[in-house]
Amino acid sequence: MLEQVLRRPQRLLYLMVVGMAILFLSTYFSLSSHGSEQLRAHLDALKSVALRKNGTVAVTPGPVNVTCASFMEELQTMDNIRQHAVKGFDGRLYPPTFYPTEINTMPRAKAGFVVLVRNGDLEEMRSSMRDVEDRFNRKFGYPWIFLNNEPFNEEFKAGVKKMTRSETRFGLIPKEHWSYPDFIDQDKAADTRRIMTEQRIIYGFSESYRHMCRFNSGFFFHHPLTQDLDYYWRVEPGIKLLCDIDYDPFLFMELNNIKYGFTISMHEYPLTIPTLWNVTREFVKQHPESLAKDNALHFIADDPKKGMDQEYNMCHFWSNFEIADLRFWRSKVYTSYFDFLDHNGGFFYERWGDAPVHSIAASLFLNRSEIHHFEDIGYHHPPWTHCPASVSKFHETGKCLCNPEDSADLGDFFCQWQWWRTSIEGKPDAA
Template identity: 35%
Template structure:
């Protein structure tokens, strides 16, 4: 018995079938050897035609990618390097994952809370995988607790969400060889008056997140990440795919909170950045977002940063030769340890200098909480549409130590009604 699986083959075979059927009206019939030969030939012809069409599409896509890369100045630029990760526009789901860093300081209660928040408010509808990067191997009890939290969030189906546990290489969580440890120790004392200013572990973590997490082999298969820190909360239901939205809108980085960091923490980082720009002028993007990190009507640094506890971004930005060179330049200055240059400020400056400003997006509809900071939609329509459960009076976007108003002014975005009446 011959089964016609390919629609084109089925159509082509009709003219061959008729002479060999004892009754052309019968839905099932035995076909002679000649009839089977003709059907097989028709199927092979159809499959060959389909294969050639797919090859043509693939070649056309590859040629288009090459032309796009060339138009951005080649693979050395951030936009040129990222082109392949946007070729999936409107196609299958993006190659994306959640990334959660677990250190010795983090509690399982907060880790499980974060998982539940993201799964219930977003990922139960999309089932994107998770990657947990830990300082040392997680014990089996903690792994099972995480797996159970995932299973519970997906209505008891343990197969829906892929989970990867991976260790952070020890060499990426210590002083690099060029750091003078006595000088670094002095900074812990000098900056003890600012949050985490006396913490060596926080500096190790900052360096890892600024320059190494995206190199981990566990992330090699992914183009996109959503950083999930222990203890975060989501205030609103997210009923659309943020990863696909970022991909299809040609965005690179999304944030919910911004703030002005303590000046003492960022000592000299802007001087180093300006020197980098002079040494590598071709890497600085046209129509960049430098205005976000400088004061109005001046070139002076304003200490503004995207708070990194919520980040959605394209991993290939960090993998690009331009960002790698930027990070290496910053890293060799030692400011992560001699002052307190954070992953937030390094990411922010890198994004602002190496990308056009329209590649960075503020998610005002993603209600988010971390420690004392809230992003709660002030637009009532958005607040209601996404079923938000937060106090708009606690929104941090337009508070005095936030950089939200500065951001809205730069991108010429209308501020929500009542933004300037908040306490």
């Protein structure tokens, strides 16, 4: 044995290190009156970490090897808390720390936040994430999917990662999804931008805005980073959530077979979509089976008796906030509809937005029961706000920080009353 060690001196070094460690530990715990208790506490804390990673315990640090529910029952007195406390970096005792996402062991939906954002929007994006995390996601832990037509830089990636404990994904939009298809006459498209600029139509001059609207209308749900998702929540830079969200909207969608959810609805600018409705009617004429039996046509057209033989009233769901079922956008009826619109050229020859495209599709191809107004989600995207109406449910309970009188639902430019007349749930109670 000695001869083997001498032939390989690294073995001797290893034995010396192990021996010194054993000597140090035995001396320390024999001299310390609390040595054995401290060792047991640290070993139990390691067990706690292992259990927490398996999703059965949601506390750290502390000597815990029980289920979360039974552990919470133990923490009834200061003596119980002291038993599970550990020394922090400053030498003081700290009670167990609870991570809401880990305490909440309920199953999650196959869902995430989908964000179309530029590197230069970092600070506004961080602000949005702070609101979403504090109001909702710290309790549920859904992933963030960031998409850009240019590669994300390291500053952006690091900046948004600091705002969440959840998974973050960064994706590049394929060039063919953010460029002119070969059937578009780019000279004609340029003429449209020039005319709309002269008419001072919002974003009428912008090429990138048109690429964005086309991407949001027909391609984001095909991106590889969204393929494991059934539901998404669209988030934009600079938004605010004004109320605590204590339940899971994704599971709410799944429980109730809802395909599309919104907070604010309004009228579109008619000059941006002069032919969108006529093209839609032509699609429905060719595919009458696409109409849902109990659709929401009354939201986008004022006389339900006339069916498709009437004008579009310009109402749409404001799509910078939407929680929706990706399987609807991937369905044959919607992808056929988008392809029909795309080849008509209105994304470039006019200025079709993804909001009216999504809204018309949802209103025609879904049943009313499959569309939901999230009355309880307070939301602000400059310059408009949705604030829940019920004082007793949301404003006297500490859930919301907004004034119902400031809600966009009340303005003439908005379409909330058109939704109330159409929907199954009707107008909410303000009491």
